[in-house]
Amino acid sequence: MRQKISDNRTNLMRYEIREIVDVIQKIQELDKDFKVDNENIGDPVAKGWPVPPFLKDLLIEAIKEEGDKVFGYSHSRGWPPARKWVCKYSKRFAPSSDLDYEYVLFTSGLGAAISAIYEMLPHGLRIIQPTPSYPTHASMESFNARDESIGYELDPENKWEPNLADLEEKIKNNQKIVGILVINPNNPTGAVYSKETLEKIIKLAEKYNLFIVADEVYFRMIYNGYTFTHITELAHNRVPLMVMRGVSKDVPWPGGRCGWIEFHNINLDEDYRKYCDAIKKRILLEVCSTSLPQMILEKLYDHPDFDRWIAEYNARLEDNSKNISRILSASPYLKVNQTNGAFYMMPLFKEGVLNNRQTLPIKNHDVKKFIEELTANPNMPLDKRFVYYLLAATGICVVPATSFFSKHYGFRLTTLERNPLKRDEIYTRVEKAIREYAESSR
Ligand SMILES: Cc1ncc(COP(=O)(O)O)c(C=O)c1O
Numbered sequence: 298m299r300q301k302i303s304d305n306r307t308n309l310m311r312y313e314i315r316e317i318v319d320v321i322q323k324i325q326e327l328d329k330d331f332k333v334d335n336e337n338i339g340d341p342v343a344k345g346w347p348v349p350p351f352l353k354d355l356l357i358e359a360i361k362e363e364g365d366k367v368f369g370y371s372h373s374r375g376w377p378p379a380r381k382w383v384c385k386y387s388k389r390f391a392p393s394s395d396l397d398y399e400y401v402l403f404t405s406g407l408g409a410a411i412s413a414i415y416e417m418l419p420h421g422l423r424i425i426q427p428t429p430s431y432p433t434h435a436s437m438e439s440f441n442a443r444d445e446s447i448g449y450e451l452d453p454e455n456k457w458e459p460n461l462a463d464l465e466e467k468i469k470n471n472q473k474i475v476g477i478l479v480i481n482p483n484n485p486t487g488a489v490y491s492k493e494t495l496e497k498i499i500k501l502a503e504k505y506n507l508f509i510v511a512d513e514v515y516f517r518m519i520y521n522g523y524t525f526t527h528i529t530e531l532a533h534n535r536v537p538l539m540v541m542r543g544v545s546k547d548v549p550w551p552g553g554r555c556g557w558i559e560f561h562n563i564n565l566d567e568d569y570r571k572y573c574d575a576i577k578k579r580i581l582l583e584v585c586s587t588s589l590p591q592m593i594l595e596k597l598y599d600h601p602d603f604d605r606w607i608a609e610y611n612a613r614l615e616d617n618s619k620n621i622s623r624i625l626s627a628s629p630y631l632k633v634n635q636t637n638g639a640f641y642m643m644p645l646f647k648e649g650v651l652n653n654r655q656t657l658p659i660k661n662h663d664v665k666k667f668i669e670e671l672t673a674n675p676n677m678p679l680d681k682r683f684v685y686y687l688l689a690a691t692g693i694c695v696v697p698a699t700s701f702f703s704k705h706y707g708f709r710l711t712t713l714e715r716n717p718l719k720r721d722e723i724y725t726r727v728e729k730a731i732r733e734y735a736e737s738s739r
Contacts, residue, residue, distance in 0.1 A: 306443055310436040313700030314338060317684070320671070324689060327663040334723050336710045337694045339484065339640060341549035344713040349606045352548060355593040363592060371588040373581045375403025375557065379591035383557060386598065387540075391530035400560035402577055405586040407514055407543045407556030408433055414510065414539065414558070415441045417575040424476040424510060425467055427451050427459060429643060429701035429709075431484045434512070438478075447471060448702060453645055457488035457634055461497050468505050476508045477501070479528070482515040482638025485701045485709040487618070489519055489638035492526040499532050508537035508569055514556070515639035517547040517607050520615035523637045529561055537562050537569040544590055546639070547607060548597065555590035614640055617712040617720060624724040630735045636712055643698055645707035651679035654738035657690035657730055664689050680706035683734060691730050693723060 314337055325331050335343065342348065359367055374380070380401040387394045404410040415424065415437045426435045428448030439446040449464035451457045459479075468474050479498060481490045502509050511528045519525045532538045543556030560573040580586075590597075597603065618636040625642075626633045630650045636642045653675075659665035668689045672682045678699040683706075688694050698707035710727075714720035 306440050309439040309443075309445065311432045311700055311702075313681075314432065314696050317688070317694060317696060320685065320688065321694060323667060324664050327667060328661040331661070331664070332692050333688075334691075334693045336714075336723065337696050339546070339711050339713070340551050341546070341640070341713055342551065344711070345715050346549055346610075346713070348550070349548065349602065351600050351602050351606075352550065352593075352597060355596050355600070356589070359589065359593050367589050367592055369588065370585040371403075371591060373583070373585050374399075374577060375401060375586065376588065376591040379403065379594045380557075382595040383559060387529060387559060390527045391533065393533045394529050394561065396529075396559055396561055397563075400563055400573060400577075402558045402560070402580055403586045403591055404556050404558065404580060405583070406545065406551075406554040407512070407541050409554075409580075409583070409586070410541055410556050410558050411512075412437050413576050413579050417572065417579050418442075418475070421473055422475045423447055423471065423473045424478050425449055425464070425471075425474050426478050426702070427480055427483070429485050429698060429703035430478075431480055431512070432701060434478055434480070435702050446702060447474065449477075450704075451483070451486055451488070453486075453632060453634060453643075453705060457483065457486035457643075458490065458494055459498065461494075461501070464498070465501055468501065468507070474505075474507065476510055478510045478512065480512045481528070482513075482518060482525070483641075484515065484639055485641045485643050485696075485698075486634065487636030487639055487641045487643070487712070488634070489523040489525065492531065495526055495528050495531055499528070499536055502532075502536040508539065508566075510539045510541070512541045514541060514543050515546055516542065518611060518614060518640065519638045520611045521618060521635065521637045525638070529559075532562065534562060534565065537566050539573075544594070544597070547610070550590065553590040554587045555594075613715070614712060616717070617714060618642070620717070620721060621710070621712055621724050624721065624728055628728050628731050630731055631707075640712045641709055642712055643701070643703070643707055643709045645698065645705045646680065646683075650735050651683060651706050652738060653679060653682060655683070655686070655734050656737050657686045657734050659686075659689045678706065680708060683731075684708055686734060687727070687730055691726055693727055693730075695727075 380398040383401045384396045435446040450460040538561040540559040545551040563570045622635040681697040695708040
């Protein structure tokens, strides 16, 4: 029988990081010579970062040594030796960790893990999200809850640290909140949280009997003198904790589609254990996650060249962070926080800078018309409007802050450019375009 099969809940899902690619395609159809500087997608490989040669060697070795096995299914929850290695690895940074390999779960990228944890939460229960948030978490959480996401503020006036008073207020006022999401190092802000901050979040979780989800996919990417605090060690035997990690960003191997969830402290709470078991069961239905990366995981991260590789990667990211923030901080219209981890920055527009009359000159007549039509929508957030003009006028593609559920206008950029001259040239143009846009109508 014909029923309504479209679902209004899709309005709760946002992923502008990729949606803007459709706008680029349309512009390229209108202007064949249109060139783009992609500062929107967090894919180091697409930005020309070399894949470490030892990863390629390990892949060839695995195919030769393990034979056709690498092309088959592996265990539905993950290849047991890889899960056991995750436990050993966790202990290296958190000596008190007693993670059981039966509570390590491999997924085809962390994206799949993120979907599963929200899907298996009983309907109506909520995991509070940082705002600005990483859209996959916030979208999947709200899609499953059938309501807007509930966010705690990350404070741009305090180096994007979580506003803990706001977090507690939201928890107190919403009985449905059962968990806190912490993304550290953070996408989209590039912040790295101190031990003190994490300790305070754990204390709140203890006080209100909540579990913590720690997305640590960027945990090896730390610089500017910052260090990474392992929440596993701090939270040991105190609160139920889920840690998410993967190979997408640091190796970098985003196309490997390999992530994992570690369920820590499951013995603290029988109901929490049942929730974890439900996630394990849900993952079984996917039959198995990508086999090959799991089979070389240990050799990859324990490779003698890995530390040198990641140190060089971080040194370059630090240089990008310093130089991009130096260039953009010169703008009287922006508030900029330096990136200290991961590879993102979210400059914000100062209060009142943006309005809906501002423009940038767009050379191609058809592209100009297209952007004017697109931005004529009165409901379009002002930072999205800016991002479209910036794209069409300069070819530089960034993502509006409001697409990360931000209440402030701004934009997120990636700090992945490998050529320092090109990097400086791109961000000098961004700064100039912001000046021109802001001053085109005040
Ligand atoms: C915070 C965070 N978590 C998870 C993911 C998804 O990672 P994966 O490529 O493993 O699906 C990303 C990707 O950008 C991310 O930024």
